[in-house]
Amino acid sequence: MNNERFRYAAARSAAIVCVAVTLTACGPGGGIGGGEGPATLSPDTASVPVGGRATFTLSPAQAADWTVNDLVGGTATVGRITPIGVYTAPFVIPSPTTVTIGASVATNTATVNVVSRFAAAGTQSIGSCTPSCAPNAVIAPYLNNDGYSDLVTANAGNGTISVVMRGSASTFLAPSPSAVGVSATAEPQALVAGDFNGDSSRDLAIADADTAAPAVWTRLGQGDGTFPTESSVALGSTSRPLSIASGRFDSDVNLDVVVANFVTNTLSILRGDGTGTFPNVTPITSDIASPLGVAVADFNQDGFDDIAVANNGDDTVVVFLSVGNGAFQTAQSYTVAGGPSAVVAADLNGDGFPDLAVTAATDRHLVPLINKGTPASSGSTFNQPSTPYSTGVEPIALAAADVNRDGFQDLAVVNKGDNTITVFLGYGDGTAVASETYPVGNAPQSVAVGDFNGDDWPDLAVANSGDDTVTILRNRGS
Numbered sequence: 332m333n334n335e336r337f338r339y340a341a342a343r344s345a346a347i348v349c350v351a352v353t354l355t356a357c358g359p360g361g362g363i364g365g366g367e368g369p370a371t372l373s374p375d376t377a378s379v380p381v382g383g384r385a386t387f388t389l390s391p392a393q394a395a396d397w398t399v400n401d402l403v404g405g406t407a408t409v410g411r412i413t414p415i416g417v418y419t420a421p422f423v424i425p426s427p428t429t430v431t432i433g434a435s436v437a438t439n440t441a442t443v444n445v446v447s448r449f450a451a452a453g454t455q456s457i458g459s460c461t462p463s464c465a466p467n468a469v470i471a472p473y474l475n476n477d478g479y480s481d482l483v484t485a486n487a488g489n490g491t492i493s494v495v496m497r498g499s500a501s502t503f504l505a506p507s508p509s510a511v512g513v514s515a516t517a518e519p520q521a522l523v524a525g526d527f528n529g530d531s532s533r534d535l536a537i538a539d540a541d542t543a544a545p546a547v548w549t550r551l552g553q554g555d556g557t558f559p560t561e562s563s564v565a566l567g568s569t570s571r572p573l574s575i576a577s578g579r580f581d582s583d584v585n586l587d588v589v590v591a592n593f594v595t596n597t598l599s600i601l602r603g604d605g606t607g608t609f610p611n612v613t614p615i616t617s618d619i620a621s622p623l624g625v626a627v628a629d630f631n632q633d634g635f636d637d638i639a640v641a642n643n644g645d646d647t648v649v650v651f652l653s654v655g656n657g658a659f660q661t662a663q664s665y666t667v668a669g670g671p672s673a674v675v676a677a678d679l680n681g682d683g684f685p686d687l688a689v690t691a692a693t694d695r696h697l698v699p700l701i702n703k704g705t706p707a708s709s710g711s712t713f714n715q716p717s718t719p720y721s722t723g724v725e726p727i728a729l730a731a732a733d734v735n736r737d738g739f740q741d742l743a744v745v746n747k748g749d750n751t752i753t754v755f756l757g758y759g760d761g762t763a764v765a766s767e768t769y770p771v772g773n774a775p776q777s778v779a780v781g782d783f784n785g786d787d788w789p790d791l792a793v794a795n796s797g798d799d800t801v802t803i804l805r806n807r808g809s
């Protein structure tokens with residue numbers, strides 16, 4: 332794959348050179364410019380996060396051969412630079428961490444310091460926790476549309492959720508915890524945000540693994556971070572729903588919900604009526620084995636959302652294609668790796684068809700499954716799993732986002748067993764590299780993508796179940 336990318340990049344550069352040659356006279360030494368030279372290169376220093384970009388210019392402006400560490404065009408290891416001076420940092424911090432940018436007509440060079448993508452931006456409280464909150468899930472929706480993502484955690488330890496509003500580009504407001512229902516054994520394990528009653532304010536659906544009365548709770552939002560209206564749909568006894576997702580599984584416009592029930596080995600499909608309640612609940616009972624994760628996307632691009640489930644019990648991911656009326660086709664099963672713990676849908680190769688990425692906790696793997704990209708409604712939707720990537724200890728959750736904004740999806744994996752998160756930068760062809768690993772809090776359990784300072788660069792929030800906090804990692808941008 333590396334070689335293929337090299338060839339593509341080389342071919343693209345050659346094409347650009349040809350265009351340049353037709354427009355300007357060729358300079359001496361094979362350069363592409365009509366070079367008057369000498370020129371001044373600026374800026375003379377820059378700090379660029381892994382996979383990020385910086386633009387260098389020449390004064391007076393002219394064509395030149397741009398170099399990184401004296402290599403024309405640079406390399407994957409030190410970063411690449413285009414014929415017009417746009418430098419892209421490597422996906423892994425180089426050694427040494429600084430590289431030198433040059434241009435054939437310049438009398439000076441520039442120094443680039445390649446830095447980590449995320450800065451440790453702090454540890455956020457989720458409120459008073461006695462004896463413990465055990466936040467097992469975190470989401471980062473825009474609750475009041477002020478341009479800053481907010482936080483909501485599902486606190487399995489004390490039966491609450493915590494809403495933490497971002498009040499400005501730099502600070503969160505005081506956490507606002509509230510009990511889920513009235514049961515003493517309430518155990519919110521997962522949650523999802525969506526507008527379930529169509530009033531344009533985001534609502535919450537919460538998977539409550541209450542041993543006495545498992546349920547899905549709906550909290551209707553007022554657009555200000557408060558959720559005064561609560562209702563519930565009972566699940567079968569001992570269901571133990573540990574994951575939840577939302578989508579549209581039938582032909583009406585109302586948002587629907589799916590929960591994966593760990594003990595009963597079922598899915599519950601909750602079809603919304605547009606008022607925030609779910610009068611129509613149907614189960615999927617086959618091919619589910621101790622499910623720990625569920626993801627929703629329209630895998631075959633027929634307009635109806637489909638479901639993927641991480642089956643911890645039999646090392647598979649199963650895919651259910653919607654038939655458009657709330658029912659689903661027979662499962663497609665893919666054997667991934669030991670101990671599937673979470674699944675996310677994202678277009679990893681940029682063909683418009685959602686792919687899957689699965690964490691396998693026992694094998695310490697991140698496993699991609701690439702969508703075949705054929706909208707057929709029969710046969711297997713995905714290729715067999717691609718070569719897995721190594722993770723930290725006990726990868727338990729993951730999220731997708733384009734963290735370096737190169738147009739290609741990246742993945743953040745939570746390693747519960749060593750209290751870290753690993754960021755994989757995607758090459759856009761379905762392959763990726765473990766770019767960086769960051770320390771977080773104790774026993775991290777969940778990661779969410781948000782923009783907490785309103786700069787349009789994706790930040791990360793990690794729920795630490797062992798110390799009742801959320802770690803915020805701020806994207807450095809550029």
Ligand SMILES: [Ca+2]
Pocket residue numbers: 525526527528529530531532533534551552
């Ligand atoms: Ca709403």
Ligand SMILES: [Ca+2]
Pocket residue numbers: 628629630631632633634635636637652653
């Ligand atoms: Ca579909």
Ligand SMILES: [Ca+2]
Pocket residue numbers: 677678679680681682683684685686701702
């Ligand atoms: Ca794809």
Ligand SMILES: [Ca+2]
Pocket residue numbers: 732733734735736737738739740741756757
């Ligand atoms: Ca990216």
